[in-house]
Amino acid sequence: MGVTRTPTPTTQGSETTGGIGESTLRPDGVLKTTGEFAYASDLWHEDMLWGHTLRSPHAHAEIVSLDVSRALAQPGVYAVLTYDDLPTDVRHYGLEIQDTPVLAHGRVRHHGEPVALVAADHPETARRAAAKIRVEYRQLPVVVDEATATAPDAPLIHEGRTDHHSGHVPHPNVVHRQPIVRGDADAAARRADVIVTGDYEVGMQDQAFLGPESGLAVPAEDGGVDLYIATQWLHADLRQIAPVLGLPEEKVRMTLSGVGGAFGGREDLSMQIHACLLALRTGKPVKMVYNRFESFFGHVHRHPATLHYEHGATRDGKITHMRCRIVLDGGAYASSSPAVVGNASSLSAGPYVIDDVDIEALALYTNNPPCGAMRGFGAVQACFAYEAQMDKLAAALGMDPVEFRRLNAMSQGAVMPTGQVVDSPAPVAELLRRVKAMPMPPEREWESAGGGVDVRALPGGLSNTTHGEGVVRGVGYAVGIKNVGFSEGFDDYSTARVRLEVIAGEPVATVHTAMAEVGQGGVTVHAQIARTELGVTQVTIDPADTRVGSAGSTSASRQTYVTGGAVRHTCQAVRERVLELGRAKLGTHHPAWATAELLLESGKVVTDDGEVLAGLAEVLGDEAIDIEREWRHRPTEPFDLRTGQGRGHVQYSFAAHRAVVDVDTELGLVKVVELACAQDVGKALNPLSVVGQIQGGTTQGLGLAVMEEILVSDRATVRNPSFTDYLIPTILDTPPIPVDVLELADDHAPYGLRGVGEAPTLSSTPAVVAAIRAATGLALRRVPVRPENLTGT
Amino acid sequence: MDFLRPATWEEALAAKAEHPTAVPIAGGTDVMVEINFDHRRPDVLLDLNRVVDLYEWEVGEETVRLGAAVPYTRVIEALGRELPGLALAARTVGSPQIRNRGSVGGNLGAASPAGDSHPPLLAAGAEVEAVSVRGTRLIPVEEFYTGVKRNALAPDELIRAVHIAKADGPQQFSKVGTRNAMVIAVCAFGLALHPATRTVRTGIGSAAPTPVRAGTAEEFLTAALEEEGLWDSGRTVPPSVARQFADLVAACASPIDDVRGSAAYRRHALRVMARRTLGWTWDEYLGNERSARCA
Known part of the structure; x- marks a missing residue:
């Protein structure tokens, strides 16, 4: 008996040199394209049971009674668990504030909150049994926005808060508030020749990753559990899971399974604890996999936001000051709301020189769906x-x-x-210049020589809504600033273990990290780094698991920087060991062993003049070098709670977009014709992957601009939890995305690189909306822009 | 759940007579979604995939007899000349994979007001061939839709085919969705000119509890074209006539606010689509070929 369809090591590069700077192909690319890649939803174990979650149909209600007897009586059911069945006193979890109950206790705070768990021998049996659980709810008034959250008689979402933000927030329904004051905005405003104000709104975007939440928990003979899971950060999961199970961390062994996208939506736990609880209770392996409907309730979303801004400028075009207030809806549980507040406030001025600012950002507790990390993380809302x-x-x-x-x-x-x-290149003006200089796409491409119309080139496409009538072109620009890495004093380290040995006469490097490969291409980059640093061609990437130290999260555009940095750092330690061995074994054969700068290239130890001293096989013999090292970037510090001052961020990244749109102004339909991007990436370790990241981020920003939004009813229930009604761009909605990559090295970062993944998500949205404004003359203060907004209906 | 797999049409009819609650399934593009979302749990599924007759069509003198399970892809490839409105609508259905499986018969069985086939069927003129062990009847399509996701079939009846009038003039179909593919209609409109009878027919989708014809708009336009002598004069339709036609189309709808769009927007969009499709069809009628070239 054993687990099948679980991760296996991937060996890359047997035929290529493929170091950094080359567009080596991803080892998982062909498998994913042909449908053979094993995702977490493909996990399987003999005799496994299926877990199912009963969720609240209400956004805010007291649980008056809970009766599981009919579910337990159903044949095929092995266990039914509620809050009262939790094995220890640790019954809450959370990334920063442990406010999220493993299962609801007396009260539900959002639509879809987990109330009970069922394990059965068939998923359908589990589903039906869950439907037999009798829960009597008494609905409570809902808190849905700042007015209802801070009203005098507002229900408190979390009573008796003791978390580290509770002491400084203006109201218990405020998770965290961060003011930033610099200069004198009042005085600067008096110098302004023009002052403009605006109120803006950003709707609730979903990560919409294609692989739903899934995992397999296998109970072990030692009383522990092995968990195969799709996540963004194994060790953060582990830290939250083990105490709830009452197990030491070494008895919760986690292995990354195939992850079908994340975009921040897998930072928080979903079914991890639930599956482990059911496995430990039943003594059997338990698989849980959400369907698309449940997935919309199974992860946090991007914070919806309301933003008030005031800017002033002198007649000659210099910004005098900025004041802003950003209110983020965090929903029922904290998730990463405090860090999102930190980003939204500290990046609220954008990539501009503004000496006098008065900034306030806060996140609310409400009964809306919990919101947390999503690509762009607070900076997206501000940038819009x-x-x-x-x-x-x-x-x-x-x-x-x-x-x-x-x-x-x-x-x-x-x-x-x-x-x-900002102590590394910040080529904001240059990016704008470059993106503006790109050639413009042709106009009226739908007109063909014979006088016919190609509707595919028009708004509405094959839906055949216009043959050119009402279509107006607009062009818009935007630029943004995003931080890279975890901020505000967080110990944002990573760990890598690298082994170098000779197998069948060939030197082979094995890289082992706990980095979650969620589709970003980290495994490709790790192999490239190992080749460059160790001069080998064959690199094996071991599956990510908790047998090696933490890699930190696959988020904040940080993995190439931080875990890439750890792999490089560890490879350098391995190289030093190789040279030590070489000196010991062969040092007497050639004076250069003692005197020259030595490198590893093409499986050999060479001098910096290129003279070959020895082959790696000769140096290593039967010995394997195996080293695990941690690596840290420069430390950051928290923002002052009153003034917001502090060296809070590791690195900044910048991207600029030009959007060209055709708008059917009568029907309010938009076709994004082209979305050009210029971005500084410091150093493109894998140019193909870099362009892929930029195009993906750009497309996700397009989605927020014109279609993506989770709609919530006035009772705070989700109205469109499906891909039928939560629309994401298809390839027919995705325009050509020409990319101009700038590489200005950041001397503080490995290889000079700059995190790539998030910056393009920021400026894409406002560029598209600016283009729609240009085409329509409308103010458009909210995204996503709907046809109703463009037609006054 | 029982799963019945009749090999022939006769077996299918016998099975439906024996299991009147059985839900027929062919392409599964609608039924399987309903089952997966737990919207319904039929006791019996009646799989029609082995009944090859349902995948065939015949082009007759006046009509096309389109087998109930002929996939949209075949309509697009083979019937664009005879059924131009339906072919335009078929192009807007789902994705290539969905169009390879989904069929007009399935759209009729589901009877969703948002089904893309309905407006062109209403505009062209069509009859649904409903068959049971008791016999065959032809139901005019405008009488077929009886409510939201309800149709005129008796419990023992199956859809064998749809008899759709061959185009005797230009036809158009327009659909508003908020993305350029794989989208359920916010609202849709079909228009067919019938020069042979000097009439105009229409179909409105997704803007009323059932697909409907815009009766008063059709009557107005038919009368206006006649009064102004436009069928023979070679002149364009006066803007005032087009505008009133569009207003009447919008007035014939009874849309609601939902996650896909507001009622006000739906009326507005119908007005725009009615005016535009009238312009396109009339241009084509006059021989000013400027019709859409499609993939």
């Missing part, structure tokens, strides 16, 4: 608003919007609102 403000300011001054931005663009040496100096 400040870029709309830039266009408004430019218009008020009668200036070209790109020239106005370039005039105020930050560069290396600029000071952030937090007082942090």
Whole structure:
């Protein structure tokens, strides 16, 4: 008996040199394209049971009674668990604040909150048994926005808070609040020749990863459990899971399974604890996999936001000051809301030089769906608003919007609102120049020579809504700033274990990290780094698991930087050991062993003049070098709770977009014709993957601009939890995305690289909306833009 | 759940007579979604995939007899000349995979107001061939839709085919969705000119509890075209006539607010689509070929 369809090591590069800077192909690419890749939903074990979650149909209700007897009586059911069955006193979890009950206790705070678990011998049996659980609810008034959250008689979402933010927030329904004050905004405002204000809204976007939450928990003979799981951060999961199970961490052994996308939505736990509880209770392996409907309730979403901004500028186009207030809806549980607040506030001024700012950002507790990490993480919401403000300011001054931005663009040496100096390249003006200089796509592409119409090139496409009538072109620009890595003093380290040995006469490196490969291509990059550092061609990437130290999260655009940095650092330690061995064994054969700078290239030890001293096989013999090392980037510090000052971020990344849209102004339908991007990536370790990340992020930003939103009823229930009604861009909605990659090295980062994944998600959305504004003349203060907004219906 | 797999049409009819609650399934593009989402749990599924007759069509003098399970892909490839409105609508159904499986018979069986086939069937003129062990009857398509996801079939009846009038003039179909593919209609509109009878027919989708014809709009336009002598004059339709036609189409709808769109937007969009499709069909009638070229 054993687990099948679980991860196996992938060996890459038997025929290629494939070091950094080359576009080596991903080892999982062909498997994913042909449908052979084993995702977590493909996990299987003999004799396994299926877990099912009973969820709340209400957003806010007291659980008056809970009767599981009819479910337990159903043949094929092995266990039914509620809050009262939890094995220890640790019954809550959370990334930063442990406020989330493993199963609801007396009260549910959001639609879809887990109430009970069932394990049965068939998924359908488990589902039917769950339907037999009798839960009597008494509905409670719902908190849905700032007004209802902070009203005098507002129900408290979490009573008796003791978390580390509870002492400084203005109301218990505020998770965290971060003001940032720098300079004197009032005085600066008096210098302004024009002042523009705006109120903006961002709807609730979903990560919409294609592989639903899934995992397999296998009870072990030692009383522990083996968990195969699709997640973003194995060790953060482990830290939250083990105490609830009452097990030491070494008895909860986690292995990453095939992950079908994440985008922040797998930072929080979903079914991890549930599957382990059922496995330990029944003594049998338990698989849980959400369907698409349940997935919408199984992970947090992007914070919806309301943003108020005021900017001033002098007649010659210099920004005088900025004031803003950003209210993020965190939903029922904290998740990563405090960190999202930190990002939204510290990045709220955008990539511009503004010396006098008065900033406030906060996240609410409400009964809406919990919100947390999603690609762009607080910076997306701010970017939509400040870029709309830039266009408004430019218009008020009668200036070209790109020239106005370039005039105020930050560069290396600029000071952030937090007082942090940007001490690596910040080519904001150059990115805008480049994206504007790209050739424009042709106009009226739908007109063919014979006088016919190609509707595929028109808004509405094959739905045949226009043959050119009402279609107006618009062009819009935007630029954004995103931090890379975990901020505010977090110990954001990673770990890598690297083994070098000779197998069948060939040197082979094995890289073992706990990095979650969620589709970003980290495994490809790790192999490239090992080849470059160790001069080998064959690299094996071991499955990610908790037998090696933490790699940190696959989020915040950080993995190539931090775990890539750890792999490089460990490879360098391995190289030192190789040279030690070489000196000991062969040092007397050639004086260069003692005197020259030595490198590993093409399986050999060579001098920096290229002279070969020995083959790796000769140096290593039967010995394997096996080293595990941690690696850290420069430390950060928390933001002052009153002034927001502090060196809070590790690195900044920048991207600019130009959007070209055709709008059917009568029907309110939008076709994004082209979405060009220029981004500085410091160093492209894998240029093909870099372009892929930029195009993917750009497309996700397009989705937020024109279609993606989770809709919530006035009772805070989710109205569209399916891909039928939560629309994401198809390939027919995705325009050509020409990408101009700039590589200005950050001297503080490995290889000079800059995190890539998130920045393109920021500026894509405001660029598209600016283009729609240009086509329609409408103010458009909310995303996603719906046809109703464009037609006044 | 019982799963019946008749090999012939006669066996299928006998099975349906024996199990009146059986849900027929062919492409499964609708039924399987309903089952997966737990929206319904039929006691019996009646799989029609082995009944080859349902995948065939005949082009007759006046009509096309389209087998109930002929996939949309075949309609697009083979019937664009005879059924141009339906072919345009078929292009907007789901994805290539869905179009390879889904069929007009399935759309009729589901009777969703958002089904893409309905507006062109209403505009062209069609009859549903409903068959049981008791016999065969032809149901005019406008009488077939009886409510939201309800149709006129008796419990023992199956859809054998749809008899659709061959185009005797230009036809158009327009559908509003908020993305460019794989989208359920926010609302849709079909229009067919019938020069042979000097009439106009329409179909509205997703803007009323059932697919409906815009009767008063058809009557107005038919009368206006006649009064102004436009069928013979070679002149364009006066903007005032087009505008009133569009307003009447919108007035014939009874849309609701839902997650896909507001009632006000649906009426507005119908007005725009009615005006545009009238322009396109009339242009084509006049010989100013500027019709859409499609993939």
